[in-house]
Amino acid sequence: MNLPRLIQVFLLFSSLSILSIGGGNTVLPEMHRKAVGDYHWLTDKQFADVFAISQAAPGPSILIVTMIGYKAAGVVGAFVATIAMMIPAGLLVYLVSRIWERAKDSPARKAVEKGFAPLTVGLIFASALIMSKAADHGWQAFVLTGICTFIFCTTKINPIFVVAVAGFIGWLGWV
Amino acid sequence: MSDRPSLLELALTFNHIAIASFGGGLSAWSREVLVIEKRWMEDEEFLSAVTMCRILPGANQVNLAVFVGVKFRGIPGALASVFGLTLIPVLLVLVLAYFYFQYHEIPAVAGILKGAAAAAVALTLSMVVKTGRKCLGGVVPVLLFLAVFLLNGIIRWPLLACLSLLAPLALVWAWPKEKQP
Numbered sequence: 001m002n003l004p005r006l007i008q009v010f011l012l013f014s015s016l017s018i019l020s021i022g023g024g025n026t027v028l029p030e031m032h033r034k035a036v037g038d039y040h041w042l043t044d045k046q047f048a049d050v051f052a053i054s055q056a057a058p059g060p061s062i063l064i065v066t067m068i069g070y071k072a073a074g075v076v077g078a079f080v081a082t083i084a085m086m087i088p089a090g091l092l093v094y095l096v097s098r099i100w101e102r103a104k105d106s107p108a109r110k111a112v113e114k115g116f117a118p119l120t121v122g123l124i125f126a127s128a129l130i131m132s133k134a135a136d137h138g139w140q141a142f143v144l145t146g147i148c149t150f151i152f153c154t155t156k157i158n159p160i161f162v163v164a165v166a167g168f169i170g171w172l173g174w175v
Numbered sequence: 176m177s178d179r180p181s182l183l184e185l186a187l188t189f190n191h192i193a194i195a196s197f198g199g200g201l202s203a204w205s206r207e208v209l210v211i212e213k214r215w216m217e218d219e220e221f222l223s224a225v226t227m228c229r230i231l232p233g234a235n236q237v238n239l240a241v242f243v244g245v246k247f248r249g250i251p252g253a254l255a256s257v258f259g260l261t262l263i264p265v266l267l268v269l270v271l272a273y274f275y276f277q278y279h280e281i282p283a284v285a286g287i288l289k290g291a292a293a294a295a296v297a298l299t300l301s302m303v304v305k306t307g308r309k310c311l312g313g314v315v316p317v318l319l320f321l322a323v324f325l326l327n328g329i330i331r332w333p334l335l336a337c338l339s340l341l342a343p344l345a346l347v348w349a350w351p352k353e354k355q356p
Contacts, residue, residue, distance in 0.1 A: 017233055022334040024234040046276075053271050056288045058197040059264025062234040066265050067272040078269055086257060089233020093241040094253060096231060101246065107351045113223040115349030118316035119323050119341060120222040121307050123229070124202055126328025128299040131199055135292040144290065148297030153304050159207060160195055163294040167198065170290020 013084035024062035041072040186259030198291025203302040
């Protein structure tokens with residue numbers, strides 16, 4: 001086991017964790033600069049490929065660090081990178097959520113809950129747009145998205161079933 | 176909260192959310208499970224938590240798991256939720272990483288992912304419709320909604336820039352009105 005390398009992995013991703021204001025993807029340029037440019041853990045092409053793979057996989061979007069950690073220092077490196085990416089930010093969320101619970105009846109919390117709701121819905125609308133751009137959707141995919149949206153809004157069919165059918169349609173090569 | 180979920184239930188719930196999000200749409204899946212299915216929180220609390228988790232550093236969904244875990248079971252709850260959310264995706268990504276670096280190709284799932292991604296976008300859109308119906312009554316919230324969509328989604332301003340402009344306006348609008356003495 002390569003201990004200095006593991007320490008490098010830990011330090012890099014724990015510092016990126018605390019810098020990733022606005023979500024894990026905001027530190028991708030810095031991650032690329034360090035992992036590809038400074039440390040030469042992987043090539044430019046490999047970085048782009050593992051990014052694509054990590055985006056498609058289920059779960060949180062930061063799992064690109066699992067793959068970079070794996071390339072840098074094997075399976076242990078993968079776990080070290082993943083944990084390092086979560087701990088500092090997680091601690092901060094913990095502190096904020098404790099304050100949040102304590103402020104249960106304060107006017108500030110009421111204002112945030114009411115005022116942030118329309119902003120959040122707008123941001124989620126924006127992320128739907130960005131998701132479909134990132135997936136490089138053609139017109140077939142937009143039709144499929146339209147049909148699925150209609151189903152989700154008007155029926156109580158379990159979404160898992162709809163996603164599975166859509167995946168099957170994709171497997172047939174129709175989108 | 177009298178019937179707090181157990182640690183195991185937290186882990187299993189977030190595991191369920193993670194697996195369901197094959198193809199994307201993790202926010203929409205979180206609402207589907209946490210608000211609709213489990214009724215652990217109301218839409219308003221959920222939406223504000225989502226935005227707080229976006230502002231704070233870290234992956235949004237990991238942050239949300241920490242937030243919900245702490246709400247019900249403190250630090251052990253946060254660990255259980257994050258563990259549930261990440262375990263299977265991490266193992267899956269490890270297998271993919273192994274195949275990729277060993278054989279320089281990825282098992283052929285591209286087509287399935289494309290279809291699933293189209294449905295994930297749809298689930299996200301339906302979340303916009305469903306939550307929008309509840310919180311977009313009135314001119315001010317609709318303007319806030321449109322402004323943040325335009326700035327973040329179309330012009331692609333960074334999140335922090337959008338919110339430092341619009342969040343103060345939203346807070347002024349939403350601040351509880353005191354009765355005049």
